[in-house]
Amino acid sequence: MNLQMIGCSHQDAAVEFRERISFSGDQIGKALQDFRVRFPSSEIVLLSTCNRVELYASSNDQTAALDREAVAGFLAEQHQVSADEVIERMIYRIGPEAVEHLFTVAASLDSMVLGEAQILSQVKQAYDLACNSGSVGPLTHAVFQAANRTAKRVQQETSIHRRRVSVPSVAVGEVVPEVFDSLSDKNVLICGAGEMSKETLPYLKQAGATGITIINRSAERADELAQRFGATSAPWSLLEEKLIEADLLIGTTSAQEPIVDAAMFEKIESKRYGRVLLVLDLAVPRDFDPNLGEFSNVYLYQIDDLKAACERNRHQREKEYPKAQRIIAEETEKLILAINHRSTGPVIQRLRENAGEIQREELRRLQNKLQQMNVDQAVLSEIEKSFGRLTNKLLHPPLASVRDDAAEGHQRGLLEALRHLFKLGDE
Incomplete structure (x- = not known):
């Protein structure tokens, strides 16, 4: 999970800075293209509204050097500001924290007016524009589609969006x-x-x-x-x-x-x-x-009657806030778990294929010798089954450890260790 987010909003940056760092519709399209030129293997979605500017990026290329300094430098060049100012004034999130932040934004828990409906459509528009420009990939697809599902759950399972506050x-x-x-x-x-x-x-x-x-x-x-x-x-x-x-x-x-x-x-x-x-x-x-x-x-x-209703609604929304946060935490954990397990699949498959190929090769050599000795076919079948059981027993402990590590977010690095130990390339 190498998703990262750099951004600012009404929560942490003055409007003067947000104005300087914001993107118009035409500028977003160009920025997406420029980013892909600089980081060809990257994925990027750019969200820019009157209240926030957030760049979500990821890359499968470990040599791409796509880190905080890189994305901050890119934003700085786009708006002719210093990279130091971008780093100082914009928050940075990576991995699960970036996912949880996006879910919180899409569900309008980070909005100026808690529960306002416009932000979800703005998140969708940012994602659609990135899709149309070809700047999304497997990870950003999964994360932004999950953000939409999470926001819908918050809408359906809480009354945050049903309480008017203006x-x-x-x-x-x-x-x-x-x-x-x-x-x-x-x-x-x-x-x-x-x-x-x-x-x-x-x-x-x-x-x-x-x-x-x-x-x-x-x-x-x-x-x-x-x-x-x-x-x-x-x-x-x-x-x-x-x-x-x-x-x-x-x-x-x-x-x-x-x-x-x-x-x-x-x-x-x-x-x-x-x-x-x-x-x-x-x-x-x-x-x-x-x-x-x-x-x-x-x-x-009169105005006082309406303001009193606004206050009642605002208090009701705030009561629903913890429930919405729990939904976001659940959906974040579910997505991270799915992504981590998904990343183990290709490696496990290649290991099994390699082991199966070695097993078949050795079995053919043994069967050729045994057939020359006129060994009974039933014995040959039993030997073949034993080879299969032996291979599975040898593979089970490392694969179980890798799956457990995936559930914990690959904290012990067993997936990479497995790649190196058994020379399992990505090709």
Whole structure:
């Protein structure tokens, strides 16, 4: 197991360094090619996101000198930084620790938001790109496919991914379904075009919302955001008119006073003909008068209500963390065991073949002499069986020791010793 990983993330490196060391999509393809040119017998997968950069590499060529200094030097050249800076600022993992780290990343236990779903798709994309470029091999195939299986186990056997922990995700994913079966036929009105709106819009689109209107004091920002998410925009002067049409009203502005008070809503209430209005106030200070909740058919959720739900969900996720870690430990041990046993197979097969060839050659010589002496065929058959038993008994102790050593990660080096003692080459 010679897999190694060098990388950095939001956990251990400042954003300024991550920006300097990150790769765009086009740069990743070129980097994979450059790495294979420098290390022809290597395998490599390169993961680069807004929060992390990680290079996973392996080589079967013992003379390739593929070590920490080599991969750090490669990354340094790719970004015109010093190798010393890369070594100082990027963590390094090798063997089982590299495998366990990848499994932890894929399962989103190392993410900024514990349990977020995006990282697994990013790991898959990195693996697919490496596959398409021809830079993966048997080891990276096995490790990245196992990472996907491990992440799926964590998703299925824990509730980490089912607990929303951002205000917009709780608002749209948990509150909206309590009022509406679907958003596909609802009019959604978003007041504001800042960061909270940007964060909320993807959740609305995932929930099936199509009739989304963005209204903002700066029409230009509303237009830009609407175009980006396939919504429509409206001038601020039409706030009351759009409020009449709305089924879901979301506030995300930075206004210091409520933009919709009880008096304004009372003026237009009759024009809504008793339709239900769900109000999600995500702003601080609040965008909507708390008294709106007193109107019939109005369901008002304010930022503190949603934050409390986020905190409850976050605590529930954290409770599931140890269970997810146990799954990762189990899957890491299972993969390492499989890889170690797999590595003994070819050597054991060659040893058995060599021993079988010697056995057959000596048996032929003995049988030729015995046949000249007119020895009975039954005796010859018994001798052949004895040769087979003798060979198996002689091979059993070393092969059993090699298998035991494989289960322990080849710590005693018996596999290499067997290769040298019996001159078992890799060809």
